[in-house]
Amino acid sequence: MALGTASVRLVETLRSSTFKLALIAIGLFGAIVLTLFSYVYWSTTSYVTGRLDSAIAAEQLALHKTYDREGRGGLMTALQQRATDERFQDNLYLLADPSYSFLAGNLKAWPPDLVGSEGLQNFRVPSKPGASDQSMLRAALNTFPNGDHLLVGKDADDLDAFKGSIETAFIWGIALIFVLASVATVLVTRRTVGRIEAINVTSRAIMQSGLDKRIPLRGTNDEWDHVAENLNSMLDRIETLMQEVKQVTDNVAHDLRTPLARIRGRLEKAYHRKRDGEADQELIADTIANLDGVLRIFSSLTRIAQIEAKAQQVAFRTVNIAEITRETVELYDAAAEEKGTHLSFVGDQHVCVTGDRDLIFDAVANLIDNAIKHGRLAGHVTVEVAENSEGAAVISVTDDGPGIPATEHQNVFKRFYRLERSRRTVGNGLGLSLVAAVVRLHGARIEMLDNLPGLRFRLLFPASVVSNSQTGKRETIAS
C-alpha cells in the first residue's frame, strides 16, 4: 500500500508540468556548463601546447645550426654535452641514422610508432626503463639531407596531467550538477504538486459537498498563499452570491406567490359563482391590476439583473447629472406636494459624469421616492448636486424622517429587503437594489449617513474626464 502510494506520487511528480520545466532548465544549464568547460579546456591546453611547441622549435633550430656548421659529428658532440647539462634535463634528444639506429642522445631508441613520421608528435615511453607507467612526451621529428633522423622532444607529462585534471573536474562537475539539479527538481516539484494537490482536494470537496470548504493557508505569505487567499475570497463571493440568489428566489417566490394565490383564489370563487356582469367586470379589472403588480416586480428584477450583467458602460456618454437630478426633483414635485413634503434642489448647474441618463434618472428617482415615502409628513427632502474637493460628482438626497438604524444599513441594499415598519407602505423592496446596481455600473459609490434626524444618501461618481470648471452659479429651486 505504502509502496503503491509512493509510486503514485512518483508518477505524479514525473508527470507534473513543474518537473518537465525543471528538466528543460537542467538540460539548458547542462549545455551551457558543457560549452563553458569545453572552451576552458580548449583554450588552456592550446596555450600550454603552444608554449611547449615553441620551446621545442627553438631547441630544434639550435641543433640544426650545429649540424649545418659541424655535421653529424658536431651534432653528436653537442647532444652528449646536453645530456650532462642540468639546464637540458627535461629535454629528450635522439639522433638516429637512416635505418633509425641510435647514434647519440638521451633517448636510447627511436619509438617504433614514430618510424617514418615527421613534424610534431605526441608519444609515450616508459617513465623509467622497465617501469610499467609511461610518460607523455612531445617531440619534433625531422630528417637531414643525408638521411639521419633527429628527434627533439620535451616531457609533456605536465600537460597531460593538466588535461587529465580538467577532464576529471568536468566529469565530476557535470555529475554533481545533474545530481543536485535532479534532487532540487524532485523537491520543488513535490512541493508544487503538493500545494496544487491541496487546492485540488479542496476543489473536489467543494464540488462534492458544498461551498463551505476553504483552502488551508500555510502562513508563509508566498505566492501559493496568495493564490489560496484569492481562491478563498472568490469562494466567499460565490457563497454570498449563492445565498443572495437563494434569498432572492425565496423572496420572489413569496412576493409573486402571494398576489398570484390571491388572484387564483378570487378567480376560482368566481368560477363557481353565477355569472354577474358587474361583479365579473370588477373582478377582471382587479385581476389585471394585480397581475400588473406582479409584472412590475418581474420587470424590476430583470432590470436590476440586466444592469448588473451589463457590459460596462457601452452606451455611456457625458451627461450633466445636475440637470438630470433637477428634472427628477421636478418630476417628484407633485408627489412631494401630495404629502406636504418640502422637496428642494440645491446645487451647481453643470456637474458632468460619464454615464447613462435613464439609469441615473431612475436611481435618483428611487432615492427621492424613498425619501418622500419614508420621510416625515410635511418634512424636508433636500437634493443636492455638487463637486467635492477631490473632483468627484456627488448627488445627495437627505430627509428628516426616522432614518434607518445603523445595524440595518447594509441590509437595505438587498433585494426585497424592507424594514419592518415599512411593510405597509407601497413598494417592493427593490428600489435600493436598483440604485446599488446603477451605482456599481457607473463605478460610483453609495454612502448612507445619519442625518440626525433622518437619512442622507450620497452617490459619489468618479471625477469625469470632462472638466466641470464652468460650474455656474448655484441655483435653488424649492416647492
Place this chain on the structure above:
Amino acid sequence: MAAGHRHILVVEDDHETAGQLVESLTMNGYQVNVAANGSDAMNLGLSSTFAVITIDRMLPDIDGIEVMRSLRERGIVTPVLIISALGEIDDRVRGLRAGGDDYLTKPFSFVELLARVEALARRSDTVIKETVLRVGDLELDLVSRTASRHGRDISLLPREFQLLEYLVRNEGRVVSRAMLLQHVWDLHFDPTTNIIDVYVGRVRRKVDDRQYYPLIHTVRGVGYCVRAPS
C-alpha cells in the same frame, strides 16, 4: 385617410398572441396581416404597403431585428414597433438603433399596444403645424406656452405644459405612462412607481377642477386620454 394607413402587418410566431393581436386591432378598425416567421414577414413586408409593422424579436427562423434591418435596407420606411419578451435597456437601444421606431416589452396590455400603433400610424400622416391647440374649451397657445379654459388662464410649469400638449396632440387616443415618460421626459423605461399618476394628477387638478366637464380621463391600467364630451 388612405386604406394603406389602416393596414397593419403583425409578425408573431405564437398563435394565441397573434390571434389576440389580430382581434384587438381588427376591433379598432385595422386590417391585419399576420406573418408567423421571418421569411413570410419579408415577403409580405416587401409586397404591400403597411401603416405599421409590429415585429416580435424571437422568431423561429430569423431574429426580428434582422427582418427589420433587411426591410430597411430594401427601402421600406414603414414605422416598426418591436415587441420583445427579452428585457429592456440594451435590447431596446439595439432595436431602436437598428431602425425600429418604438419598443414594447412582453407582456403588454392591448390598450398600450393600440396606443403605440396609433401613434406610429399617425406619423405617416402630415404633421399639422398649428400655433393653437383646442380641445373643448381648453386652449393651448404653443407660441406663448400658455393654457386657458373657458378663457381663464391656467398656470402650468413648463413640464406640465409639455405633458398637456402631448395629451392634447393625441386627443381621443390613449396615451400610456411609458409613452408619457418617453415623450415628455425623454426617459426610456417603464415606471415602476405611481409617480406619473401623481404628476398627471396635479396637472388634472389644474386643468379640470371647477370646470364644466373633465378633459383628462384615466384609462384604467394603462394611462390617460384627453377627450371633450361630444
